[in-house]
Amino acid sequence: MIELAPIGLSLALAGVTTLVLLLIGTPLAWWLSQTRSRFKPAIEAITALPLVLPPTVLGFYLLIALSPNAAIGQFWLTLTGDTLTFSFTGLVVASVIYSLPFMVQPLQAAFERVGRMPMEAAASLRAKPLDAFLTIVLPLSSRGFLVASVLTFAHTIGEFGVVLMVGGNIPGRTQVISIAVFEHVESLEYAQAHILAAGLLVFSFVTLLAVYTANRRLAPHVG
């Protein structure tokens, strides 16, 4: 017997998170790859924080920031009538922050590998920056986008601590695969835990295999 609700929720969360991060992470990674600003190291460090912080620490701060008592949480509540904590939207916000480095770092590396020359050549051929980015940089860094998207998706599927802190364990609402496994183990339902755990293991392996096969030259930071 396979439970579909946690699987569906995990896939939806990972999909939405990846899309949101493509929109946020692409300009951020581009800025980091081009800037000579003295703030660059600070921004890079902040971007990489989710790699080293325990998920509970991140989840704790997010829980406080997103709760209806805090400015962001209150704003969201008055805007939508729903809380950010213990909701799918809250999970997306938390996942976007938690998976940020998995999108930004491969993209930044890909942009840096493209270098300045194609942008300058495009500019000398009358292409404005957005035109040059879309027609030249994007296709030249397509493998970076593939790697970044797959890693972000897979990492979001594998979340546990942050999701538990921000979303709790509400079946059909915030109970993703990793939390369902935890729940089954706690209740000594090892058979159900085995099905979900093995499924996640196979999924993760196949995903990483695909990434490394697609791009052997890029060694992603998996941490």
Next chain:
Amino acid sequence: MDLALRHTKGDFDLDLSAEISGSGVTAIMGPNGAGKSTLLRLIAGFETPAQGHIRFGNATWFDGEDGTYLKPWQRPVGMVFQGDSLFAHLDVAGNLAFADTRAKRRDNALTLSGVIEALDLDPLLKQSPATLSGGERQRVALGRALLTRPDWLLLDEPLTALDRDRRENTLPYLREALRSFGIPALLVSHSLDDVAELADEVLVLSNGRKQSHGPVDTILARYDVETADGRRGSSSLISARVIRHDTNRQLTHLEIDGQRLDMPLMDDVGVGEALRLRIRARDVALALKRPEGTSIRNILAVTIADIETENGLPFGHVVLRLGETHIRARLTRASIQDLGLKPGQNVFALIRSVSFDR
């Protein structure tokens, strides 16, 4: 083009004004680090000068006073970069189309098919840049730059990355394109051969300053232009007329002010046509009497017009006059003293090697 630029980058600073001729090719020469490429990047808009202005015709591309600054894509220049600048994900046709579709104006004298034909790109159109030779890449890059219908071409050492054979195959295309499309060009080069063949004027830079600026024959003859590899090589450009082809001995006879020069056979040049020859000063030796029993065929009777020596340098230059033409010879100061050379003296110039520029 009216340039007045001040620019600082690290511990390098550039400070120069120049009026660049709006027709023909102006070569920018000078040793490494003189600011040649930086000057081109400032004109293209990739770097912003601290002060000064860049004006062309009625248009101002940059003015430090009133803050005018045209972005690189707004400047009517076509650039050929030193390295490989082709878009790797597009084939040759795609690279050309990228420029063609974005050109701000059309030009009946400059069409896609015209450029493809002039640069012989037709066989390459479906190829990916990765499969092209260095010379083919630079031809495509030149075609792409032309298709922006630029008012100016900026050529940053377009032939430098090529080996000798490729260079000799690519140079004629460059020369023909510059001539037939008639777009003024700035050419950064440290090859004296390239400059002698392509340029009409030369701007010599040193340490970010203008050292000299003038017609190519004057500059190459008058100045010891230091090339990027540190080689000094002043040379003279002279005009000669073809008088006869000797197919038996594989020689072409040229006439220069009533005297004869022999060159390896060039029977594709018609009899009566004028050629521009370049003679490097170090390829010219002097003799007080017409030498006999020598293998050197080209011996000209000349008059010493001037002698330039400088204390502390082993070599000096002797400027020789032949009718209206001047030829420079580079001799050791010791030879100049031992032979007792003086201005006005009649001597014989022994020319070891001549290169030509059609």
